[in-house]
Amino acid sequence: MSSSNPQTLLIPLLLAAIGALLFWAFWSGLTGHEGERLAALALERVPESGASNPVTSVLLNFRAYDTLLELAVLLAALLGIWSLGPAAAPYQPAALLLDSLVGWVVPMLIIAGGYLLWIGGQAPGGAFQAGALLGAAGVTLALSGRPNAGLPGEAWLRVLAALGTLVFALVGLTLMGLGLGFLTYPPALAKWLILTIETGATLSIGATLAAAFLGGRPRTTRPAEP
Amino acid sequence: MSHEILLTQLLYGSAGLLFFLLGVWSFISHEPLWRKLIALNIMGAGVFHVLVAVAYRGLDAPPDPVPHALVLTGIVVAVSATALALAFGRRLDREDGERTPDVHGIDDREDGTHA
Numbered sequence: 001m002s003s004s005n006p007q008t009l010l011i012p013l014l015l016a017a018i019g020a021l022l023f024w025a026f027w028s029g030l031t032g033h034e035g036e037r038l039a040a041l042a043l044e045r046v047p048e049s050g051a052s053n054p055v056t057s058v059l060l061n062f063r064a065y066d067t068l069l070e071l072a073v074l075l076a077a078l079l080g081i082w083s084l085g086p087a088a089a090p091y092q093p094a095a096l097l098l099d100s101l102v103g104w105v106v107p108m109l110i111i112a113g114g115y116l117l118w119i120g121g122q123a124p125g126g127a128f129q130a131g132a133l134l135g136a137a138g139v140t141l142a143l144s145g146r147p148n149a150g151l152p153g154e155a156w157l158r159v160l161a162a163l164g165t166l167v168f169a170l171v172g173l174t175l176m177g178l179g180l181g182f183l184t185y186p187p188a189l190a191k192w193l194i195l196t197i198e199t200g201a202t203l204s205i206g207a208t209l210a211a212a213f214l215g216g217r218p219r220t221t222r223p224a225e226p
Numbered sequence: 227m228s229h230e231i232l233l234t235q236l237l238y239g240s241a242g243l244l245f246f247l248l249g250v251w252s253f254i255s256h257e258p259l260w261r262k263l264i265a266l267n268i269m270g271a272g273v274f275h276v277l278v279a280v281a282y283r284g285l286d287a288p289p290d291p292v293p294h295a296l297v298l299t300g301i302v303v304a305v306s307a308t309a310l311a312l313a314f315g316r317r318l319d320r321e322d323g324e325r326t327p328d329v330h331g332i333d334d335r336e337d338g339t340h341a
Contacts, residue, residue, distance in 0.1 A: 077306035
């Protein structure tokens with residue numbers, strides 16, 4: 001970039017102006033008059049949401065449609081990645097030390113994922129954290145030379161990737177059919193419905209993240225040449 | 227709201243705003259697509275910083291769950307968008323490489339052989 005270019009001066013000035021505006025908005029948001037905040041409303045109704053962790057309540061109950069669409073975004077991204085070409089060539093098989101380490105790390109990631117899924121009802125945790133751990137397990141496997149990142153064959157992978165969206169939408173539509181409204185859980189069933197949706201979402205998120213890391217349509221499973 | 231909480235929120239949130247602005251600057255002033263992608267992610271990280279700062283209610287109180295849930299949603303969307311963008315970039319590189327080999331001066335390390 002040459003110094004005579006007017007952009008070199010203009011862009012920082014513009015950014016400083018935007019920054020000042022954003023800071024002013026942030027400052028007045030923090031110090032300004034506290035109107036009726038959503039937080040109070042949400043925290044007040046957590047006990048009847050089926051999950052005692054407020055964040056899970058918001059994600060899976062108060063703003064459940066938001067989370068449903070988010071799973072759809074994940075699915076759409078994976079479909080986009082698959083339509084752009086085949087997966088990258090697999091990494092070389094790992095050496096003995098890394099390979100045995102992977103044998104320890106991956107089961108622990110899966111157990112930790114299951115724990116986070118279960119604890120999400122009452123403490124920080126939930127489908128996204130658990131799914132991220134499962135995805136990390138897949139990435140670890142891919143980096144150590146497993147060509148398909150430990151994922152099942154393409155037919156099952158398609159089922160796994162769609163599972164979260166599917167279960168979520170089916171629960172919503174069933175409740176609608178029962179006359180309760182889309183994703184309006186009856187309080188008695190809320191806990192189990194949320195757990196069902198979260199389990200499907202965890203499997204979907206984990207499989208989608210690992211498959212996205214491969215960067216393309218899955219190859220037919222063939223071990224890499226040593 | 228106590229003074230200490232406000233100070234924490236301001237420091238953390240301002241760092242987020244700074245991240246966001248640096249991201250915007252990098253996004254508009256650098257040409258390579260992968261730099262734009264990293265810039266986009268830095269912008270996103272800045273926005274998450276601000277939302278987390280807004281949610282903070284002190285160490286003893288639970289955070290505001292609404293912005294927290296938004297951040298969780300945002301991270302997943304950002305990750306999948308990045309993955310899709312990388313796949314687009316790889317495909318573009320491959321198409322370019324077929325027509326004019328080695329224009330970028332960078333090897334496509336992952337699949338140098340696209341037979």
